[in-house]
Amino acid sequence: MLADSFFYYLVLVGFAAGLMDAAVGGGGLLQIPGLFNLLPNATPVASVMGVNKFASCCGTLTATGQYLRRIPVPWKMLLPAAALAFAASYLGAKTVVYFPVQYMKPAMLVIMIAMCLYTFLKKDLGQTVRTEKLTRRETLWGLFFGALIGFYDGVFGPGTGSLLAFVFVRFYGYDFLAANASAKVINSTTNLAALTFFIPQGHVAWAWAIPLAVANLCGGVVGARLAMRGGTKLLRYGFMLLLCLTIGKFAWDLLG
Numbered sequence: 195m196l197a198d199s200f201f202y203y204l205v206l207v208g209f210a211a212g213l214m215d216a217a218v219g220g221g222g223l224l225q226i227p228g229l230f231n232l233l234p235n236a237t238p239v240a241s242v243m244g245v246n247k248f249a250s251c252c253g254t255l256t257a258t259g260q261y262l263r264r265i266p267v268p269w270k271m272l273l274p275a276a277a278l279a280f281a282a283s284y285l286g287a288k289t290v291v292y293f294p295v296q297y298m299k300p301a302m303l304v305i306m307i308a309m310c311l312y313t314f315l316k317k318d319l320g321q322t323v324r325t326e327k328l329t330r331r332e333t334l335w336g337l338f339f340g341a342l343i344g345f346y347d348g349v350f351g352p353g354t355g356s357l358l359a360f361v362f363v364r365f366y367g368y369d370f371l372a373a374n375a376s377a378k379v380i381n382s383t384t385n386l387a388a389l390t391f392f393i394p395q396g397h398v399a400w401a402w403a404i405p406l407a408v409a410n411l412c413g414g415v416v417g418a419r420l421a422m423r424g425g426t427k428l429l430r431y432g433f434m435l436l437l438c439l440t441i442g443k444f445a446w447d448l449l450g
Contacts, residue, residue, distance in 0.1 A: 216413065225249065229245060265371055313434055353440055
């Protein structure tokens with residue numbers, strides 16, 4: 195049975211991560227370090243990641259449902275892109291032991307800095323609502339980005355939601371609300387793909403995963419509603435703040 199203090203901290207971390215992830219993405223940046231600090235030291239890394247993925251999946255699916263009730267998304271491109279992202283994420287999880295993950299953080303640090311600077315300098319980025327349909331070329335690029343970012347999520351993970359949102363804003367001209375909603379659809383499938391690996395391997399400790407998932411789910415509902423009420427301007431500021439936090443964490447890890 196979980197101790198009271200442990201349970202409260204677990205729920206607090208899950209709620210905060212779910213809220214952050216639904217509003218601007220990046221909930222894993224809060225939840226993963228929180229789990230490593232809260233769970234017993236002897237807990238295998240795979241079990242920590244399995245617990246995180248199960249909770250994140252519940253929160254992301256809930257936030258996705260909240261967005262899709264109000265925000266139209268390009269389903270014709272998203273569905274095949276999500277399917278490719280699912281397969282690529284599972285492949286990434288399976289091949290992670292053969293992949294040079296140590297090079298991921300420096301590469302991601304450079305990408306995140308470029309994304310943050312671009313968003314800051316281009317003031318109107320993500321502020322205009324797109325009404326025209328996607329072209330065939332844009333749809334094909336969507337499939338490519340879905341597979342590429344899905345594979346990254348399976349291998350490494352942090353910053354996946356931010357990468358997806360930036361792609362939809364920069365390359366498709368969507369506002370931040372539509373971009374966030376579209377990113378959530380693909381992110382949900384990559385989380386599910388990871389779970390198809392973690393659950394059969396016994397890497398999900400249900401006594402920790404279930405309360406964390408409930409808290410994440412509640413945070414996801416609140417975060418999605420806050421994002422939709424705040425609109426694209428709030429999401430732009432939140433997106434840049436998240437990028438700064440991600441840059442800071444990656445730089446800290448590399449220097450450490």
